[in-house]
Amino acid sequence: MFYLSLIEHTLRLPPHLLHLPVDEAIKSELETLFLDKVIAKLGLCISVYDIRSIKGGFIFPGDGASTYTVEFRLIVFRPFIGEIIVAKLKESDASGLRLSLGFFYDIYIPVHLLPTPSRFEAIPNTRNQGRWIWDFGDAEEAQSEEPRFVIDGSDPIKFRVDSVIYPSIPLEQPENSKPFAPMVITGTINYDGLGPVSWWEEAEMIQEDE
Amino acid sequence: MMSGEEEENAAELKIGEEFLKAKCLMNCEVALILEHKYEQLQQMSDDPMNQVSQVFEKSLQYVKRFSRYKNPDAVRQVREILSRYQLAEFELCVLGNLCPETVEEAIAMEPSIKTKGRAHDDDAIERMLNDLSLIKKFE
Numbered sequence: 001m002f003y004l005s006l007i008e009h010t011l012r013l014p015p016h017l018l019h020l021p022v023d024e025a026i027k028s029e030l031e032t033l034f035l036d037k038v039i040a041k042l043g044l045c046i047s048v049y050d051i052r053s054i055k056g057g058f059i060f061p062g063d064g065a066s067t068y069t070v071e072f073r074l075i076v077f078r079p080f081i082g083e084i085i086v087a088k089l090k091e092s093d094a095s096g097l098r099l100s101l102g103f104f105y106d107i108y109i110p111v112h113l114l115p116t117p118s119r120f121e122a123i124p125n126t127r128n129q130g131r132w133i134w135d136f137g138d139a140e141e142a143q144s145e146e147p148r149f150v151i152d153g154s155d156p157i158k159f160r161v162d163s164v165i166y167p168s169i170p171l172e173q174p175e176n177s178k179p180f181a182p183m184v185i186t187g188t189i190n191y192d193g194l195g196p197v198s199w200w201e202e203a204e205m206i207q208e209d210e
Numbered sequence: 211m212m213s214g215e216e217e218e219n220a221a222e223l224k225i226g227e228e229f230l231k232a233k234c235l236m237n238c239e240v241a242l243i244l245e246h247k248y249e250q251l252q253q254m255s256d257d258p259m260n261q262v263s264q265v266f267e268k269s270l271q272y273v274k275r276f277s278r279y280k281n282p283d284a285v286r287q288v289r290e291i292l293s294r295y296q297l298a299e300f301e302l303c304v305l306g307n308l309c310p311e312t313v314e315e316a317i318a319m320e321p322s323i324k325t326k327g328r329a330h331d332d333d334a335i336e337r338m339l340n341d342l343s344l345i346k347k348f349e
Contacts, residue, residue, distance in 0.1 A: 001303060002235040002273075036265040046269045047244060075240060077269070080300065084308060084319050086276055103268035193318055 001083055003076050004049060005042060009033075010056075010069045018065075026054055026070055034074060038182035040166035043078025044104055077104060079185055083161045084194070089153035093128040094120055099157060099187070106181040109159060113188035115149075115195060134195070155198045159187035234299040236306040238277035238285045244270040278309045284345050291341045295334065297323065309346070310339060 011033065017025035027048060034045040049072075056068040079085065087099035087107060096114065099107040111118075115134045122130035134149035151157070163186045170180065189195040235243075248270065251261045279285050292302040301320050310316040313335045317324050323335065 001300060002237070002240045003233055004235055005233070036263050044265070046240075047247060047266055049243065075235065075243065082321075083304065101268075102272045103265045191318075193315070 001078060001080055002046070003043070003078055005074050005076050006052070006071065007042075007074055008069065008071050010067060012063070012067050013065050015065050022057070022068075023051060023054065026068060027051060030070065030072060038166065039076075040182075042074075043076040044183060046075045046077055046103070049073040049075050079161045079164050081161050081163060084158055085161065085187075086156045086158050086197075088156055089151065091129070092131055092151065092153070094122070094130065097132065097151065097157075099159065104183075106183060107159070107185045107187055109187050109189055113162060113186070113190055115190045134199075149195075149199055151196055155196050157189065157196050158194050159189050160191060160194060162186045162188045234303040236277075236285070236288070236303045237273040238279045238288070238306070241270070241273040241277045241280075242282055242285060244273065276307070278307075278346065287345050288342065291345070292338065295338050305338075305342070309342060311343070313339065 009030070011026070011029055013022075013025055013029060017028060020028065030048050030051075034048065036045065038044050052071040052073065054068055054070050057066045059066050085101070087101050089097060090100040090105055091098040094111075096111045097109040098105070099109065101107070114132060115136070117135045118132050119135060120130050120132055122128070132151045133147045134151075135147075136149050165184050165186075166182060167180075167184065169182070173180065193200055244266065248262065248266075255261055279288055288306050289302070292306060297305070301323055304320045305316065305323075308319050310319055313332050316335055316339060
């Protein structure tokens with residue numbers, strides 16, 4: 001969900017921005033501080049919407065730059081638990097799915113939140129990659145050549161947010177570990193209407209035939 | 211209380227007064243805002259792509275792709291219509307984003323609209339969905 005959040009922040013204008021008009025300099029500094037950053041509980045900052053007020057301009061003793069208190073609005077992305085979001089498949093391996101929104105891609109659907117029963121079909125000669133198949137329907141159908149309910153990334157996937165965490169920045173990161181993710185969404189697709197959108201378009205078509 | 215500049219922006223974007231008080235934004239509203247901002251940057255510089263971050267660019271792509279309503283008047287109408295139904299803000303945005311076609315779908319997407327004590331029987335929800343679908347038809 002996108003939000004318009006009203007923020008008050010006190011910032012110091014670095015000297016290299018002093019040649020600009022104050023409001024431009026402040027906008028530039030706000031963008032440097034906030035854009036593309038995740039702030040815990042607030043979310044991922046997408047854009048500065050507007051500046052409501054600028055106060056201050058005091059120079060503290062020993063400082064070469066002025067300090068301002070700014071009231072402004074940010075557009076942020078912050079998912080809530082239970083929210084239904086449409087995403088694309090980014091990765092699929094034995095531990096589950098990884099989804100992406102393009103601007104944010106730390107979304108995981110772990111095995112236990114896939115529709116039950118599901119099975120994993122590994123792709124030979126790849127490191128752990130493969131596709132997940134939902135074994136819905138009778139056993140005969142499940143054994144057929146081309147299973148009906150495959151997750152292969154060919155269409156968007158609807159998921160429901162199960163949890164959102166904001167891990168704290170680690171002091172040290174071992175080499176070769178994945179890049180630090182400041183916001184991680186865990187989702188589920190184990191409900192009616194969730195999963196690849198094509199799964200449910202078929203269901204609608206069947207209903208019309210009846 | 212709006213400053214002169216804010217009024218101008220609101221008029222240009224044509225999203226409406228309700229939006230300016232809003233805290234949750236529908237994808238279609240975010241699309242209009244980011245698109246507008248991108249156009250402003252284009253006017254100001256030869257190379258707008260240099261000015262926008264990856265996240266901005268990808269967010270704009272995403273909300274454009276997953277907006278049901280593109281026309282600014284339609285977007286404003288969606289919020290106005292949904293605002294009449296005493297929904298919590300996030301409920302309004304979920305419905306505006308996902309555009310359920312049936313009452314069952316709406317309740318599955320946002321179960322809180324049907325909790326006890328709220329004035330939302332199935333008829334009210336159905337009327338709301340019909341109003342929404344009319345906007346889509348005439349967009």
